[in-house]
Amino acid sequence: MTIPSGGWIIAAVVFGIDLLLPMGYAVPMLYVLPILLSGSLPGRHSTILLAGSALLLTWIGAAFSPGELTLEVVTNRAMASVLLLIIGWLLLLQKQSTQQIIASKQERDGSEERLRLAMSADNFGTFDWDIPAQRVIWSPETERIWGLPVGGFEGIYEHWRRLVHPDDVEEAERIARLSLEYPDISYAFDHRIVRPDGTIRWIHAKATTLRDAAGRAIRMVGVNQDITERKQAEETLCQLNKTLEQRVAERTAALNDSEQQLKADLKVMTVLNELGQLSLSEDTKPPVLEQILDAAIVVARSDFGNIQLLDPESGHLKIVAERGFPDWWVKFWNEVPKGQGACGTALQRAQRVIIDDVRQSPIYTDEAARDTLLQVGVCSVVSTPLTDRSGKLIGMFSTHYKTPIQIDKHALARLDLLARQVGDFIERARTQTALRESEERFRKLFEHAAEGIAITDERGNLLQCNAAFCDITGYSAQELVTRQFSSLIHPEDRAQNVELVQQLLERKRGWFRVENRYLTKSGSPVWVQMHVSILFSDRGRPLYFVALVTDITQRKRDERLLQSKEAFTREVLDSLSAHVCVLDRDGVIIRTNQPWKEFAQVNSDTLRTIGAAGDNYLEVCRRAIADGDTRVLPILSGIEAVLAGRQEVFSAEYPCHSPDEKRWFLLRVSPLVESQGVVLSHLDISDRKRVEETLYVKQRELERSQAKLEELTAKLLMAQETERRRLACELHDDITQRVATVAIDLQGIRSVTPGSEASLLAHVHQAGKMAEQITTDLQRLAHQLHPSLLEHVGLEAAVQEYVEEFEARTGLKTKVQVRNLPTAFSLDRATCLYRVLQESLQNVRKHASATYVVIRLLGSIRGVGLCVHDDGRGFDQNHQTSNGRKGLGLISMEERVGALQGTFRLKTKPDDGTEVHAWVPLGQCEVSSNGGAPA
Known part of the structure; x- marks a missing residue:
């Protein structure tokens, strides 16, 4: 190792100063400068070498400096030597501490880098929603997937909502609410997003909800995966590496600055x-x-x-x-x-x-x-x-x-x-x-991710997996790290998986997606979808395989169920008697049932109502209109209206006659879900049409019979009243008079009979009383058969007299209200209302158990109405009608009123009394006599 010339120059300068200065003015602590300079050099040897050299020069300088070498000088040099040794020792400790910090930082950064690479390798990002604080943290990958710059997400719910496609917001919120409310429902949803630049991307979002001890949702942790492009993850990974390298460089520079300042x-x-x-x-x-x-x-x-x-x-x-x-x-x-x-x-x-x-x-x-x-x-x-x-x-x-x-x-x-x-x-x-x-x-995201994540080495040995992967396979994490990843794959699917892995190793592709069956610990198969990618070292050596595993067993079941439902739907359509076809939004026939096909074969030349799959039904209709068939025009308009969403459904009946027979069809057009087309059905209603025509003829005959019956009923009622009137006159003018004569004769016999014949007188007296009672009863019967007051003083007086007699006879409280009764009112109409009153009061007496009865007689320029209301127990009118037990009295009242073109109505329900309403119109002459105009 070589020491930079700067250290030797400083040491030489300090040594020269020490030699030139007198012994009392020398500054031995200046030798600390080359020692401190060694702090900027890597390794421990430079510090040891400079510290030893400075210590040696301290004593050499003392030996050759001018002046006397006193005890004070020696003590000063000794203390300086101790301080130089302490400073050198502290610098060595500082270098050791710095190296330990750098090593731990590199180890931590490496772990973080591996985790980031594992999360980014398959092109998915993470999010962390702090629910109580309403704060959302997005990873840089998530922001990139959503088209935002790093740090561009505002961290609030509304920003997320603006980015989700408007058609998917409601469903995404509904699934999120279910995940928050129900612990057994996880958030998993594929939806679209609209990036700020206007591009639309599809992402797969899946999350796990974390809860507190009380079961309240406090956090939602999940992943967002861009399922449109997978390659973007590699670019994001490179950017993360650069960022980490820059941070490492900054940290290293900061530590170097700290080392300089410590001196x-x-x-x-x-x-x-x-x-x-x-x-x-x-x-x-x-x-x-x-x-x-x-x-x-x-x-x-x-x-x-x-x-x-x-x-x-x-x-x-x-x-x-x-x-x-x-x-x-x-x-x-x-x-x-x-x-x-x-x-x-x-x-x-x-x-x-x-x-x-x-x-x-x-x-x-x-x-x-x-x-x-x-x-x-x-x-x-x-x-x-x-x-x-x-x-x-x-x-x-x-x-x-x-x-x-x-x-x-x-x-x-x-x-x-x-x-x-x-x-x-x-x-x-x-x-x-x-x-x-x-x-x-990131560790919690890995552990609590809703998707299974597994990391293997280049030989397929499992190194790490999360809890979701353990749940899918049924093995614990300790059991899985002792197994080969390929041992989990079903034997029938391994060959395909091996081929795809080989393509990754040969760099023919960067990732692959495949659907496999796993063999769980229990031996039962489970369907999964795997997204597998590979990570290489800088030298090109494969390091890790990262597998993102999704349990799709339920989806496979749903697919099989959908296939069975499709077969069932096909069988149901073919079993229908109607001719059914499905049109797409352009009017092209995309599906037909068997009756449609059979009809198309039989009528191969008829292009107006039938066609084969692939034909444009709308064009068929337009050609028919061009040929002059105007009946097809409303049908074409109806189909187009349903296709355009302007009309919910459309139906029409149209004839399709041939020289041999008359035929009718019912056309019905119904929309498919999400306006993907319409279902069009032709039902042969020829039999129904023929029955309707027959029913129409019978209805006309029935109406004529009904009119004759009503006319006969009116004549019968008139004959009945005439007979009642004749009987009443006979009883009053003949029989009653003769019975009265007998009563008078009996009284005369009593007056001429001697008093000794008391027994005979008593019998004669009793017979006279009975004759008087018979006379009274005959008069009442004659009045009931035909009240003479109707003819002489009118309806109001007859009603008042009958109600008073009814109250005296039954003890029921009654009240009569008369208003605007016309002065001119025909006897037949007055008799009708009077008979309704009689029958109503008889029903009250026999059935109502009432305590109070109100009779209203109201007139208008159109007619006269009668209302009889009691506070009795009433009855269930619908139940009585459904049982066919309508009383003869009610029928009689209704027939009487109907014969005069009036209306009859009965209002009643259990425990709420009964109201009888009868209204008869005035005749033309009666309207004129009362000063009104005909209604």
Whole structure:
């Protein structure tokens, strides 16, 4: 090994100075310069050689220097030799610590690189959704897949939603909600994305939901795989390698700078040497900062000190380490904004601030702030900014003194050295923490990925696999690392897999995708889809195979089920009697059933309604219209409307007669799912049409019979009323008079019979009473058969009399309401309403169990209506009608009203009473007599 000439020149210059200066003025500590210079040289030999040479020259210079060699000179040289040995020993320890740090960093970076390569090899990226914080972290590969620059993802849900294709957003959100709500449902979905440049890509997203002890979803970790292009992963991997190399170079430069700065002072060297041996993290930061602060207080000869870090959110300085201050002082100065005190001013100016005397400084205009310093005895303050390697201000290094001082430039240089080291330490601690979090994140992504991941060496020995791969195969990770990867593949699929792997080894392809069967631990086969890629070393030697494995057993089952459903659908279509075909969105026949084919063969010359697969049905219709068949025009318009989505379904009946027979068809057009075409069916409805024609003829005959029946019913009712009137007259004018005569004669016999014949008188009296009762009953019967009041005083008086007689006879409370009754009202219409009233009240008495009855008689310019309402128990009218048990009284009322072209309606339901409504129109002459106009 050779030592650069600079070291020898410095050693020679120091030796010359030592020879020329008198013994009392020599500075043996200058020999430390070549020793410190060896710190920039690699290896331990340069430091040992220069340290030994400097030690030897120290004593040689003492021997040849002018002046007397006194005990003081010897002691001075001895102490310098000890210090030179200590400095050389510390430099050796520093070099050893630096080498250990570089080695551990290289090992960690190598592990991270392998993991990144494994994740990037098959062109998929990762995402980490912190659900409580609503923060999403995308890996650079995910951002690249989505067309974003590295760091371009905003980390929020809405940004993701904007990038997903609008047609796929709803389904992606639905599956995500199911995955969050149900632990047994994983998020797996193929969807499209729209990149910022407008290009559309397909990706496969799959994720696992992590939950807390209560089962709440707290995190979703998953992968996004670009299933459009796989080659882009290699470019991303190269970019990651360059980034890592750049970071390694930056770290190496930072460590070299730290080594140079450690040479400034022995105390600082000791502290920084201990600092270099620590494992950096956020947990070790506070105690290390306190050690650095102790060193700064010693170097700067201050009485107090603190280190403050800048809070990025508030922009204030917060104390993270302090020495010599009481708690109340720390609480007062714990958050320092820009412009407050020495530290706040240094933060505002971004440069060091030195205050010789706080009592006279214009910076401390705030009396409360100045008093806090004076109360603890602070007189002078030096605030030195802390910056990272990029020059960004991250905090403040502050030393405090009890007496006014003028700090020298050497102390300031040492403070600058410590400040740089503090800034470097804080940045390295944050970097180390970030790297560990990144490595932990990638490790969790590998372990918790929903897809199975396996890594093998070039001979196919399994090196590493995740839990999903273990779940697919049924083996544990310990069992799998002892097996060959090919032993998991079904024997019938191994030959194909071996051929594809050989193509990877020969670099004929960079990756392959294949569907295989695996043999699980239980021996049962499972279908998987493998995406296999290979990683080569810089020398071209194969290193690893990376396999991304997806369980597609359920998909295979679904495919078989789909095939069986297809066969079933074909059988169902062929079993239909209708002629069915399927048109695509252009109107081309893409599928037909067997009846359609048979009809097409029989009618091969008829191109208007039938065709073979591949024919354009719309063109057939257009040619028929061009030939003059206008019946096809609405059919063509209907099919085009369904195809265009303007109409949901279309159906039409059309004749297709031949000289031999008349035939009709029903055409029905229904859309397929997602407007992929239409289903068109022709059903032969000739039999139905012939039946309809027959039914139409029978319907006309039935209507004529119905009209005759209604006419006969009206005549029968009129004859019945005429007979009632005749019987009533006979009973009233003849029979009743003769019975009354008998009653009078019986009373006369009593008056002429002697009193001794008391028994005979009693019988005669009883017979007279019975004759009177018979007379009364005959009069009531005559009134019921034909109320004479209808003819003499009208409907209103007849109704009032009958209701009063009904109330007296039954004890039911009744109420009659009459309004706008016309003065001219024909006897037949009045009789009709009167008979409805009689039948309604008889039904109330016999069936209703009512306590109150309201009778309304209402007139209008069109007619007269009657309403009888009771509060009885009612009945289920639908049930009575369905059983065919409609009463004769109801039928009679309905027939009477219908004979006069009126309307009859019954409203009732159980436990809610009954209402009978009858309305008869006024005759033309009655309308004129009442001053109205005919309706």
